[in-house]
Amino acid sequence: MTIDDVKQQPSEKASVRVKELSERDRRRLLMHFLDLDSNDRLLRFGMVLPDDLVTRYVQTLDFSRDTVFGVYDDNLALVGVGHLAFAPRDAMPVLSEATLKERIAEFGVSVSAAARGRGVGSKLFERAAIHCRNEDVDTLYMHCLSSNQTMIHIAKKAGMEIRRDYGEADAYLKLTPANPVTMLAEAVEEQFASLDYTLKANTKAALKLLRKLPGVKGK
Numbered sequence: 001m002t003i004d005d006v007k008q009q010p011s012e013k014a015s016v017r018v019k020e021l022s023e024r025d026r027r028r029l030l031m032h033f034l035d036l037d038s039n040d041r042l043l044r045f046g047m048v049l050p051d052d053l054v055t056r057y058v059q060t061l062d063f064s065r066d067t068v069f070g071v072y073d074d075n076l077a078l079v080g081v082g083h084l085a086f087a088p089r090d091a092m093p094v095l096s097e098a099t100l101k102e103r104i105a106e107f108g109v110s111v112s113a114a115a116r117g118r119g120v121g122s123k124l125f126e127r128a129a130i131h132c133r134n135e136d137v138d139t140l141y142m143h144c145l146s147s148n149q150t151m152i153h154i155a156k157k158a159g160m161e162i163r164r165d166y167g168e169a170d171a172y173l174k175l176t177p178a179n180p181v182t183m184l185a186e187a188v189e190e191q192f193a194s195l196d197y198t199l200k201a202n203t204k205a206a207l208k209l210l211r212k213l214p215g216v217k218g219k
Contacts, residue, residue, distance in 0.1 A: 015192075015196075016071055016080075016118060016119055016120055016123040017071065017072075017189075017192055017193040017196040017197075018069050018070070018071055018080075018082075018123050018124055018126075018127040018189060018193055019069065019070055019071070019072065019190065019193035019194060019196075019197055020067065020068070020069055020190060020193075021063070021068040021069060021070045021081075022063055023063055025068075025070065025078070026058060026059075026061065028070075028076070028077065028078045029058050029061070029068070029070070029078060029081060030054070030055060030058040031077065031078070032070075032077070032078040032079070032081055032110070032112065033054045033057070033058060033081075033110065034051060034054055034055075035112060036110060036112075037113075040110065040113070041054070042145070043110075043144070043145060043147075043148045043150070043151070044108065044109075044110040045057075046143075046144070046145060046168075061083075065085075065086065066083060066084060066085045066086060067084040067086075067128075067131060068081065068082070068083050068084070069081070069082040069084070069124055069127050069128065069131075070082075071115070071120050071123070071124065072196075072197060072200060073114075073115065074200055074203070074204070075200075075204065076197075076200055076201060076204060077112075078112075079111065079112040079114065079115035079120065080109070080110070080111045080112065080115055080120035080121065080123075080124055081109065081110050081124070082107060082108070082109045082121075082124030082125065082127065082128050083107070083108045083109075084105050084106075084107055084128045084131060084132070085105065085106045085107075085108070086103050086104070086105050086135075086137070087103065087104060087105075087106065088102065088103060088104075089101065089102065089103060089104050089139075091104075092104060092106075092141065094170065095139055095141055095172060098139050098172060098174070099138050099139040100138075101136060101137055101138050101139070103135075103136075103137050104137065104139045104140075104141055105128070105132050105135075105137045105139070105140050105141065106140075106141045106142065106143065107125065107128050107140055107141070107142050108142070109121050109124050109125065109151070109154070111150075121150055121151075121154055122154055122157065125154050125158060127186075127189065128140065129158070129173065129175060130182050130185060130186050130189075131186060132175055133175050133176065133177065133178045133182050134178045134182055134183055134186055136177075136178065137175065138174060138175045138176075138177070139172055139173070139174060139175065140160075140172065140173045140175060141170070141171070141172045141173075142154075142155055142160065142170075142171045142172070143168065143169070143170055143171075144168070144169055144171075145167060145168055145169070146164050146167050146168060146169045147167075148169075151169075151171075152169060152171075155169075155171040155173075158173055159173065160172060160173040161173070
């Protein structure tokens with residue numbers, strides 16, 4: 001008997017579950033961002049942040065003010081992170097006339113190299129959009145480099161209005177009001193994501209225990 005006999009084989013068609021993150025996920029968030037190479041950091045932050053500034057960014061995340069979503073792999077490593085930052089509409093004059101609501105939301109996303117091509121970024125954006133609707137926010141904004149084709153693709157796919165200027169792009173999406181369907185959809189998604197996380201955690205713990213048993217190969 002070997003460990004490989006009981007490992008769950010990954011599937012390209014496996015569902016992408018998006019889970020809301022909290023304070024206890026801060027360490028995994030740091031590991032995710034530190035694992036991004038220079039180009040990925042440039043695309044995510046608009047500049048190549050060194051490790052110390054990446055660490056500071058993660059340390060200053062305010063989970064009581066903003067909302068952070070994540071996608072976990074089978075080893076419970078974050079392979080996708082979406083940061084939804086809320087701000088008063090006056091904080092962004094370019095959008096102050098686009099909404100009558102008190103707040104707007106800015107979305108930033110990063111996906112690990114190993115998880116690309118599975119729709120992780122799009123799923124994170126969809127979850128962020130429905131969360132905004134349920135939080136009575138009707139304008140979702142993204143700012144990125146014009147060379148960030150992944151973000152541009154997500155923006156276009158969502159029907160966002162895109163404006164390019166000086167090598168950068170601003171995109172915003174007008175959201176329709178929340179309704180019972182959006183409320184239920186987000187609750188169900190979070191429930192499934194939490195169940196998926198628990199299953200992965202239990203599987204990981206079981207494999208760890210199995211490796212300690214005598215006669216088990218693949219330790």
